[in-house]
Amino acid sequence: MLKDNKHMDSLFAEGLKNLSVSPNPKVWEGINSQLMAAKKKRLFAIYMWTGVAASILLLLAIGNHYFSGQSNYNMQLNTLSENSTSFQNDSVRNFDQQIDSKTNSSTKKELINNANTSDELYVSENEQEEIMIADKVSHKPNLEDANSPEIFNNGNTSSLLSKFPDSNGTEIRASKLNTTFLSNEKDLAFLDSEFVNGLMNRKTEEKLSNFEYDPPSQLVPNTSQLAKQQDLVLLADEIQIQKNILAIEQLGHDKNKENxxxxxxxxxxxxxxxxxxxxxxxxxxxxxxxxxxxxxxxxxxxxxxxxxxxxxxxxxxxxxxxxxxxxxxxxxxxxxxxxxxxxxxxxxxxxxxxxxxxxxxxxxxxxxxxxxxxxxxxxxxxxxxxxxxxxxxxxxxxxxxxxxxxxxxxxxxxxxxxxxxxxxxxxxxxxxxxxxxxxxxxxxxxxxxxxxxxxxxxxxxxxxxxxxxxxxxxxxxxxxxxxxxxxxxxxxxxxxxxxxxxxxxxx
Amino acid sequence: MENHLLDQIIKDCIKGKSKAQEFLYVEFASKMLGVSLRYSKDLAEAEDTLQDGFIKIFQNIKSYQFKGSFEGWMRRIIVNTALEKFRKAKKIQVVDEFLEIEDDGDENYSELDISLDVLLKMVQELPDRYRMVFSLYVLDGYPHNEIAEVMNISVGTSKSNLARGRAILKQKVNDYLSVKENNLRVC
Incomplete structure (x- = not known):
């Protein structure tokens, strides 16, 4: 039986093990067309994934560029706001101390009651970027005098309105800064860079001089307080200038777009x-x-x-x-x-x-x-x-x-x-x-x-x-x-x- | 084909060069068709297996380690392709068969003069599962445990299918020889 099987196996194995038959040429055509299709598919996949990767990189780059630019700008304004506010608070605190030292308690109370006349400086870049420099410089309304000198500084740079005490020092009217001080780009005055630089230098000098003044012996500050108010104005200007610098840059971009x-x-x-x-x-x-x-x-x-x-x-x-x-x-x-x-x-x-x-x-x-x-x-x-x-x-x-x-x-x-x-x-x-x-x-x-x-x-x-x-x-x-x-x-x-x-x- | 030339062609095939692929096909297509014919019921099915097998060979040629016979590696892919098609067609019926084949005596079949095409036809006419097992065991040297694995059947079924296949082939050979003998007598 076993031997018989071996004979059977060898009969077929010897003949068929090395069988070799020429295939129809269409078989190669079929193989080749499938291989070519696979190659094309692979190339398409490479292109597709390259495109997807490029798109993702592009979006990341644009997002990074956009958000980093935005945050830098916000950071600039916030820093400016913080500096201005702290400076303002310092100056007002000093100013209050002067008032405290020179006025009696009843006057002080009235001053506090008139908090609704507090002068506020709002610097608004836009709705999201609003900087408020608030100050409360109290004064006695009944002491207001038509003789008090007023400084209007709302020309081209802002609608800042200030009232300052007269030389007798009997009235204190703090500067009132309009809340629409810097509202939108349309209200901006464009300053050339020389003007901006000059103004900023001058402003810095003025700031320094303000810190060095001696408290007046009289009840109401006169020239030094005037300087204080001017300083507030200048702070506003500083913000304005920053804004204008940005506007100038924007103008430059706009000019580029005109190409x-x-x-x-x-x-x-x-x-x-x-x-x-x-x-x-x-x-x-x-x-x-x-x-x-x-x-x-x-x-x-x-x-x-x-x-x-x-x-x-x-x-x-x-x-x-x-x-x-x-x-x-x-x-x-x-x-x-x-x-x-x-x-x-x-x-x-x-x-x-x-x-x-x-x-x-x-x-x-x-x-x-x-x-x-x-x-x-x-x-x-x-x-x-x-x-x-x-x-x-x-x-x-x-x-x-x-x-x-x-x-x-x-x-x-x-x-x-x-x-x-x-x-x-x-x-x-x-x-x-x-x-x-x-x-x-x-x-x-x-x-x-x-x-x-x-x-x-x-x-x-x-x-x-x-x-x-x-x-x-x-x-x-x-x-x-x-x-x-x-x-x-x-x-x-x-x-x-x-x-x-x-x-x-x-x- | 010299080994270094074959290695060069294989390397070029790995790079996807069409000319090398064509040369490889030309060199081995006939042999591989000989392999696939033993697992198919006719030439058309065998050529279909050959086409699918060569596509697999080109797609997987980078996995060839340049160790052992490349022809053996290709042959295995062709056989696997045939088995895969067989499984997909759900031709495998998992039936455990334990068949005792009667001993018809001891004949020396290997010395018989039967042409290759007749032998091939006999194998191709076998029921699918018998043909697969017979080809795997007798012609390609797969052991029963491996056949059982690739065909998803038990070792016993593999042995049984082989025995059944052999018996059918033996009957076919005997029939063929008797017809041939009768023809000679008539002449």
């Missing part, structure tokens, strides 16, 4: 392939190429701009990525050959250059010393040569004249925009190259349309180096709207996915 014309120089690295269904055309994989050009940008308003220019591109397909360059594969034994017959040390291939690609028929160059007879099916032998890498590459060179609309999403130091539009593409180069022969041109695609139209969409980032220069990064997708071959047998619509990097100069 309507700019030129953009760009270089691109792109992956190009095609879509379409060509009859019998050999499919290939995409190719990477570099391009570049110059564009003119005209800003119609703050957000919208139009662009045009001239851009050089290269696109095509790598024919060697599939069996297209080989019409037939020869195997050692057609069917049920023995293993000894099958195993060859050299693989013999029957190779012919394809008569056409997906883009159209190949018109071989007359001067080519390549085996022209290969086109008619001459067999040539080839063994695997790792150094010769790939074989045929079909490429087109085009000059593109785009007309694009650009919409600015963010215009800070880091800018973000989207753009899209149409382009006219002139095919200026057309060739099929054999890489195994040192990238020698073996011919060109016949029936290519000279002028073609494409659409494109891009998402861009810009970083402002200074008021004139910006550098940018612009991932872009471009798709041909028409087949570039005039024959309706070939539906070849190239597309490309690339990244433009460039520099922009604003006039």
């Amino acid at each position: 309507r014309w700019s030129i953009i120089g760009q270089v691109s690295s792109s992956y190009s392939s095609y879509s379409g269904d060509s009859k019998g055309g050999n499919a290939g994989s995409g190719i990477w190429s570099v391009g570049g050009g110059a564009k003119v940008n005209y800003a119609m308003n703050e957000k919208l701009a139009v662009q045009t220019g001239i851009v050089y591109n290269r696109f095509g397909q790598d024919m060697s990525a599939r069996g297209g360059s080989r019409d037939a594969l020869m195997y050692a034994d057609p069917i049920f050959g023995s293993d000894e017959n099958f195993v060859n040390n050299e693989v013999v291939l029957t190779r012919t250059y394809p008569e056409h690609t997906a883009a159209g028929p190949i018109k071989l160059s007359g001067g080519s010393n390549l085996p022209m007879t290969a086109a008619s099916g001459e067999k040539i032998s080839s063994s695997y040569s790792p150094s010769s890498s790939e074989d045929l590459i079909q490429s087109f060179k085009s000059i593109e004249i785009p007309l694009l609309m650009r919409y600015n999403l963010i215009q800070k130091r880091v800018g973000m925009f989207v753009s899209g539009g149409l382009s006219a593409n002139m095919i200026v180069g057309n060739g099929v190259y054999d890489q195994s022969q040192g990238n020698k041109k073996i011919g060109e695609i016949d029936g290519i349309r000279t002028t073609n139209f494409s659409s494109q969409f891009s998402f861009g980032l810009e970083y402002r180096l200074n008021s004139k220069l910006q550098i940018g990064l612009e991932p872009s997708v471009k798709y041909y709207l028409n087949s570039i071959n005039t024959s309706n047998q070939y539906d070849y619509k190239p597309y490309s996915i690339g990244i433009f990097t460039g520099i922009r100069y604003d006039f």
Whole structure:
């Protein structure tokens, strides 16, 4: 029984163990198409994740830039507020002490009762950024005198209104600072930087002098108190000045925005392939190429701009990525050959250059010393040569004249925009190259349309180096709207996915 | 194929070079089709397995450690692909069978002159599960415990299926020989 089984097993094993059968060529086509699809999918995934990562980085950068800028500004104002308030409190405390020392208790009580006449200084940047410098400088209303000198300092810098005691010192009317002292940008007076600097220096000197004065011997302060009130005014001015400095900076930015014309120089690295269904055309994989050009940008308003220019591109397909360059594969034994017959040390291939690609028929160059007879099916032998890498590459060179609309999403130091539009593409180069022969041109695609139209969409980032220069990064997708071959047998619509990097100069 | 050339082709396949992939396919496709034919009921199914198997080979070629036979590594992937398709088709019926096969005597089958295509046809005509076990055990040298694992059956069932497969094949061989003998007599 056991022996019988062994005989049975050996009968089949000897025959079938090394069975070798030549598969249908369609099997390789199926394998190759699936491998190419996987490659494309992988590339798409790389682009997608790169885009996602870039978007996240961009959002982080913009968020960081925006919030840090905002917090710095808030910090400036808060610091100013704290300084002003503390300084104000100190001065008022001193002033109160003077009053206390010079007035009786009843007068003091009245002063307290009249707290509703307290002078307040509100410095408001906006609703969220309100600085209140409040002070309570009491006085006796019945002692107010029309003779009291009034200092109006509401000219261009503020609506500050002050009343100061007269020289007799019988009245105290503290400065009343309007709550709308600094309300919004429209009320701002723009001071030039020299004026601002001068004013700030002078103010500082005055502050110092105020701290050095001697308390007057009389009940009511006169000149020193006047200085106190002036100091309050100057504090307000200081805030005003800070505000104006910001306004001046803003004005500078606004001026920058007025730059309507700019030129953009760009270089691109792109992956190009095609879509379409060509009859019998050999499919290939995409190719990477570099391009570049110059564009003119005209800003119609703050957000919208139009662009045009001239851009050089290269696109095509790598024919060697599939069996297209080989019409037939020869195997050692057609069917049920023995293993000894099958195993060859050299693989013999029957190779012919394809008569056409997906883009159209190949018109071989007359001067080519390549085996022209290969086109008619001459067999040539080839063994695997790792150094010769790939074989045929079909490429087109085009000059593109785009007309694009650009919409600015963010215009800070880091800018973000989207753009899209149409382009006219002139095919200026057309060739099929054999890489195994040192990238020698073996011919060109016949029936290519000279002028073609494409659409494109891009998402861009810009970083402002200074008021004139910006550098940018612009991932872009471009798709041909028409087949570039005039024959309706070939539906070849190239597309490309690339990244433009460039520099922009604003006039 | 020389080893260093094969190694170079494998390395290029790992890099995704299409030309290397094609050369590898050309070199091994026939042998691998021979493997998949033994696990399939016909050529179409075998070529389908071959296609899926080669895609797996190219997608996983980076996991090849350059140790041992590369052909053996490929062969295993083809067999696994065939088994996977078999499992997906739910062709495996988990039935424990313990069958005693009668001894028909001691014949030296190995010396019989039967062509390869006839032998292959006999194997392909086996019920699926018998064919799988027979091919795994007899032609690819899998032990029963491994067959049980890959086919998700018990070792006993594996042995039983093998015995049943052998019996059917023996019957087929005997039938074939008797027909052949009759034909010769007629001539």
